[in-house]
Amino acid sequence: xxxxxxxxxxxxxxxxxxxxxxxxxxxxxxxxxxxxxxxxxxxxxxxxxxxxxxxxxxxxxxxxxxxxxxxxxxxxxxxxxxxxxxxxxxxxxxxxxxxxxxxxxxxxxxxxxxxxxxxxxxxxxxxxxxxxxxxxxxxxxx
Amino acid sequence: xxxxxxxxxxxxxxxxxxxxxxxxxxxxxxxxxxxxxxxxxxxxxxxxxxxxxxxxxxxxxxxxxxxxxxxxxxxxxxxxxxxxxxxxxxxxxxxxxxxxxxxxxxxxxxxxxxxxxxxxxxxxxxxxxxxxxxxxxxxxxx
Numbered sequence: 632x633x634x635x636x637x638x639x640x641x642x643x644x645x646x647x648x649x650x651x652x653x654x655x656x657x658x659x660x661x662x663x664x665x666x667x668x669x670x671x672x673x674x675x676x677x678x679x680x681x682x683x684x685x686x687x688x689x690x691x692x693x694x695x696x697x698x699x700x701x702x703x704x705x706x707x708x709x710x711x712x713x714x715x716x717x718x719x720x721x722x723x724x725x726x727x728x729x730x731x732x733x734x735x736x737x738x739x740x741x742x743x744x745x746x747x748x749x750x751x752x753x754x755x756x757x758x759x760x761x762x763x764x765x766x767x768x769x770x771x772x773x
Numbered sequence: 774x775x776x777x778x779x780x781x782x783x784x785x786x787x788x789x790x791x792x793x794x795x796x797x798x799x800x801x802x803x804x805x806x807x808x809x810x811x812x813x814x815x816x817x818x819x820x821x822x823x824x825x826x827x828x829x830x831x832x833x834x835x836x837x838x839x840x841x842x843x844x845x846x847x848x849x850x851x852x853x854x855x856x857x858x859x860x861x862x863x864x865x866x867x868x869x870x871x872x873x874x875x876x877x878x879x880x881x882x883x884x885x886x887x888x889x890x891x892x893x894x895x896x897x898x899x900x901x902x903x904x905x906x907x908x909x910x911x912x913x914x915x
Binding site: 649651653654655656658659660661662663664665682686694696697698700702704709711713714736757759762764 | 791793795796797800801802804805806807824828838846851853855878899901906
């Protein structure tokens, strides 16, 4: 039974093209933004790309607590990964997530100072299926 | 120009069947859940229904700071309404949001003690369209 839920969590993680990133702003309010999911390989560590000048970077540097929510309304399922985000500006992490077409947003390429990567280290998760809620740790899914 | 953005915000609010509710849990992590949008009439006050025993009720009673995020990935648009949530258990607010079919979840009807209503009083909002971000207050849209 628990394995079926873990399979569903992996499917949500692998099939989603976008997810909702939430963080807490300087006034203590949660802020949510849709983000493209560019890699689908791990549960424990998840990477997102964004622009360095965005307001979320300033907020995440102040308070790294964040979550990433993948949702499939058609199957009434969602999974929330909660953890801490590190803002990465080193070239190897930035190259990891660089994709063709990004030049449109970051003309200087993978080294563009306005391009950076968010690294979420997941501490715990929750899977929702209808009224059923399952808590898990990332270690259980690896 | 600003009026066009306000029209787009109203369209997102009116056309969305669901939105992402975010709040902050007792450990300070943002938690996001998809919620059905059952009414679409105001910007300043927005109502959601949920079950009293859900973990979000306990968290919102501790910390009422919340946000509701409506998103249309097809048009690269989203709108975030941030404000405070009051958990309403009075019968008139509960009846306001009661819909046919809710008996399946709350067998005792609109007075079922496990059924309650979240009332979000919006303080401020952000509209996102691609890389363009517009801040607004609910008063500007009424």
